[in-house]
Amino acid sequence: xxxxxxxxxxxxxxxxxxxxxxxxxxxxxxxxxxxxxxxxxxxxxxxxxxxxxxxxxxxxxxxxxxxxxxxxxxxxxxxxxxxxxxxxxxxxxxxxxxxxxxxxxxxxxxxxxxxxxxxxxxxxxxxxxxxxxxxxxxxxxxxxxxxxxxxxxxxxxxxxxxxxxxxxxxxxxxxxxxxxxxxxxxxxxxxxxxxxxxxxxxxxxxxxxxxxxxxxxxxxxxxxxxxxxxxxxxxxxxxxxxxxxxxxxxxxxxxxxxxxxxxxxxxxxxxxxxxxxxxxxxxxxxxxxxxxxxxxxxxxxxxxxxxxxxxx
Amino acid sequence: xxxxxxxxxxxxxxxxxxxxxxxxxxxxxxxxxxxxxxxxxxxxxxxxxxxxxxxxxxxxxxxxxxxxxxxxxxxxxxxxxxxxxxxxxxxxxxxxxxxxxxxxxxxxxxxxxxxxxxxxxxxxxxxxxxxxxxxxxxxxxxxxxxxxxxxxxxxxxxxxxxxxxxxxxxxxxxxxxxxxxxxxxxxxxxxxxxxxxxxxxxxxxxxxxxxxxxxxxxxxxxxxxxxxxxxxxxxxxxxxxxxxxxxxxxxxxxxxxxxx
Numbered sequence: 001x002x003x004x005x006x007x008x009x010x011x012x013x014x015x016x017x018x019x020x021x022x023x024x025x026x027x028x029x030x031x032x033x034x035x036x037x038x039x040x041x042x043x044x045x046x047x048x049x050x051x052x053x054x055x056x057x058x059x060x061x062x063x064x065x066x067x068x069x070x071x072x073x074x075x076x077x078x079x080x081x082x083x084x085x086x087x088x089x090x091x092x093x094x095x096x097x098x099x100x101x102x103x104x105x106x107x108x109x110x111x112x113x114x115x116x117x118x119x120x121x122x123x124x125x126x127x128x129x130x131x132x133x134x135x136x137x138x139x140x141x142x143x144x145x146x147x148x149x150x151x152x153x154x155x156x157x158x159x160x161x162x163x164x165x166x167x168x169x170x171x172x173x174x175x176x177x178x179x180x181x182x183x184x185x186x187x188x189x190x191x192x193x194x195x196x197x198x199x200x201x202x203x204x205x206x207x208x209x210x211x212x213x214x215x216x217x218x219x220x221x222x223x224x225x226x227x228x229x230x231x232x233x234x235x236x237x238x239x240x241x242x243x244x245x246x247x248x249x250x251x252x253x254x255x256x257x258x259x260x261x262x263x264x265x266x267x268x269x270x271x272x273x274x275x276x277x278x279x280x281x282x283x284x285x286x287x288x289x290x291x292x293x294x295x296x297x298x299x300x301x302x303x304x305x306x307x308x309x310x311x312x
Numbered sequence: 313x314x315x316x317x318x319x320x321x322x323x324x325x326x327x328x329x330x331x332x333x334x335x336x337x338x339x340x341x342x343x344x345x346x347x348x349x350x351x352x353x354x355x356x357x358x359x360x361x362x363x364x365x366x367x368x369x370x371x372x373x374x375x376x377x378x379x380x381x382x383x384x385x386x387x388x389x390x391x392x393x394x395x396x397x398x399x400x401x402x403x404x405x406x407x408x409x410x411x412x413x414x415x416x417x418x419x420x421x422x423x424x425x426x427x428x429x430x431x432x433x434x435x436x437x438x439x440x441x442x443x444x445x446x447x448x449x450x451x452x453x454x455x456x457x458x459x460x461x462x463x464x465x466x467x468x469x470x471x472x473x474x475x476x477x478x479x480x481x482x483x484x485x486x487x488x489x490x491x492x493x494x495x496x497x498x499x500x501x502x503x504x505x506x507x508x509x510x511x512x513x514x515x516x517x518x519x520x521x522x523x524x525x526x527x528x529x530x531x532x533x534x535x536x537x538x539x540x541x542x543x544x545x546x547x548x549x550x551x552x553x554x555x556x557x558x559x560x561x562x563x564x565x566x567x568x569x570x571x572x
Binding site for chain 2: 023024025026030032033034046054055057058060061062063065066067068070072075142218219267269270271272273
């Protein structure tokens with residue numbers, strides 16, 4: 001059987017549902033030596049503002065049980081340098097490039113998206129309204145239903161590219177934010193960004209990272225992220241890109257069953273940069289075992305019938 | 313392959329990784345963790361300590377000098393032959409070599425000895441006159457002295473308690489040597505705790521000798537993906553930029569680093 005792994009996000013069709021998550025894959029090119037970028041469904045760039053940013057002073061990450069907390073602070077080269085220096089090389093490598101767009105104001109989101117609309121080879125815009133680590137990083141949009149609606153509508157008016165807001169889990173009801181994004185015309189939503197967290201060195205009584213608080217990612221957050229994708233899937237019709245602690249094909253399929261059309265892999269790139277072909281093979285293997293011709297048939301096919309009691 | 317405990321805190325972990333060994337240049341590092349576990353989740357960076365060879369001279373792997381400092385290094389200390397570790401590398405920018413008549417002065421503090429075994433071999437092959445300034449807390453934390461002596465490396469030892477060599481910090485004898493540097497000068501190589509690196513880089517600058525330092529930072533991926541391991545670097549009059557020590561380092565020109 002020739003497995004059909006393609007998935008559709010609005011006007012965008014990807015050869016498979018696996019996308020490299022923003023902030024965990026540099027600008028993609030860093031990983032060219034270990035993975036063929038054209039093999040991935042897509043690559044999401046690091047978050048980009050109009051201008052370059054230095055980010056927070058180190059230490060910026062700390063490992064926690066089955067996860068890590070980061071507060072990089074959106075260090076980045078700015079959208080103009082990205083378009084000039086990175087995008088042509090990503091195109092040459094055959095990558096489908098999603099650009100993660102940040103802004104300190106609504107105008108900045110719009111301006112960055114306008115720059116990208118004129119560039120050659122941007123597949124979609126992922127709107128970063130969810131970075132927990134900087135006060136002016138769009139979280140003020142991502143934590144307010146009106147803010148989410150306003151920024152998505154403004155950006156939609158400014159670009160022909162698919163617009164995919166990335167939602168924060170640090171709200172009471174993430175599905176209502178997915179709905180606000182859908183109402184504003186978003187082509188898809190991606191979730192979740194990291195969970196606001198902190199870790200203390202008990203010997204010194206000091207924070208383990210300079211920024212004190214940061215975003216928790218990795219396998220530790222996966223069950224919460226799956227739950228949130230399922231909640232959103234029941235409320236909105238636009239496609240969902242699911243993420244949170246995916247390490248292998250089983251994890252990816254779990255998100256798809258919960259309603260994700262595509263998935264992003266983030267922290268696992270640090271654990272195993274050779275993860276991509278393994279997950280792709282795992283997806284094909286699952287499709288064969290379960291007699292699934294099209295991977296898109298899995299989307300939301302979760303069966304909420306209670307499990308049979310198991311005697312261990 | 314082996315895990316030789318040198319003391320209660322230090323061990324030399326030998327890894328059967330011939331390809332890594334063949335490709336390693338002095339100063340490069342590997343990312344290591346016990347395989348197949350989520351604790352630790354991420355690998356930790358280690359300078360390649362030795363490139364291991366069999367009796368016929370064929371490269372069989374690499375070793376790392378491990379000092380217990382936390383959960384991950386504790387677990388590596390406990391590993392036994394046959395346990396599997398996950399090792400990514402070699403990574404990063406190596407030391408730039410130097411040749412006679414310029415001398416090579418390697419300055420090591422504690423576990424900062426790690427990158428100098430392979431550098432010493434390389435300098436010895438090129439017949440570069442080489443000195444190792446090596447400081448530790450106590451005499452029983454000075455390791456591999458025979459190894460360096462056999463390569464013809466001159467040793468200048470310091471201990472904080474005066475148990476062996478000069479009492480005090482390694483920067484004392486280094487400054488004395490810098491004051492008397494010959495006309496051909498010396499390339500200073502440094503690896504160790506950050507305050508030591510700062511002191512060495514500033515001393516080298518004061519006495520107009522070039523200096524390369526190998527920095528250590530909390531690192532997530534080792535490939536430039538996560539932006540965790542940045543250090544402030546300044547070229548000329550530019551403002552300092554935070555650059556990734558995994559791909560732009562770990563070896564930097566001591567004069568370009570900005571000390572906080």
